[in-house]
Amino acid sequence: MSDQDTPVVLVVEDERSVAEGYEIWLGDRYEIRLAADGREALDAVDDSVDVVLLDRMMPELSGEEVLREIRDRGIDCRVAMVSAVEPDFDIVEMGFDAYITKPPERQELIDTVERLLDRATLDDAFQEYHSLMARKGALQAQKTEEELRDNAEYQDLLDRIEVQRDAVDADLGDMGSEVDFVSAVREFADGEDDTEWPAADGDEEWADGDSSLPGSEDER
């Protein structure tokens, strides 16, 4: 994300009139940056860019090559391929996060950018969801099913889990789509894999008076 609240969209398009058309459609919602070819795109792309609209067919560097370089550099942005060619089976392998057929309609462009901006917050939503589910898992390990039924904190936790699951699913988008499914997995698959579980190490809120639990952080 950029420092400002306005998301940044990098439009990579070698036809100037087309690029300017996108800018007119999207300019009131996002900060638009333009790149006329693959080289300019690679100069312009960095972590401040949220979404790249990448033309597939460009002279010299193709959209695929630009995408590969963006991924190799580990830049945290989502990339939509814009192409006049109908999507083929190979697109799930290429690593795009969305596919837009040329010429796009205004609403389709906006919907795609919004979907990809939602997905950018997926991992944060997941962290919170996992933390709640891990607490639930810890309580289940400590108490009987009967005790849990009468436990107000547990019941409250179940409500919070449901709300947070909806937040995760809203960021996920349509998992019936192959491209979105692979894109959602890619969102966390290569990230750091911290194995620390929040509720496992002596969370006082759930420790239930048992201060002798191993792993308690209370060192005084």
Add this chain to the structure above:
Amino acid sequence: MSEMYDVSGVLPGGVLDELPAGTNVAIVGPSMSGKRELALQLLASGYASDEAVLCITTDSAATVYADLERHVDSLDRDRVGIVDASGSEGQNAIDATIENVSSPSDLTGISVGTAKLFQQFEKRGITEIRYGLISISTLLQYLGGKKVFKFLHVYTKRVEETGALGIYTLDDDSHDPQVVNTISGQFDGVIQLRETDAGDLEFRVRGFGRRPTSWQDF
């Protein structure tokens, strides 16, 4: 898209004879308690001519075929997709329904493999797919619990939204109880297995929007 997947006869006493499209089922129990066998039965039971099976596994394709063939009279191998995450690509013959992934830790590769096999089945008019992920415990050997948790959420959502059936196995004696509980909480239902002191196998069922069952013999 079918309304129900027929799994009749897998569990005794008519427990879970059919499962609605989009259901995700975890089989949880100690190692060597027959989880894999039960998963294979759920994948193969009532396996209709218009269905496909899609397995993510570290076993070779030949092993998966042979195991399924013990439960299906005439297995159509063209309708069995395999994402082989063993990393031993050379073991498999070149086959359109086998996708090789370098390691169980390559979650992107696994998702690409399943998506490609799905597209292939869809192109052939097959939209009812039974997914087998054998096993979650293998994923946990290669990846942290949090990442496996996230992957399973996305994967089960995919199964749900494509009206498929998802079958998963998880050891409950090789991971922390909290990890087992947290991961088990992601499924529509759980079949728990345990072995009695006398060596008999028992099961009970949790979830599926119905009353929990008590332990009973197979």
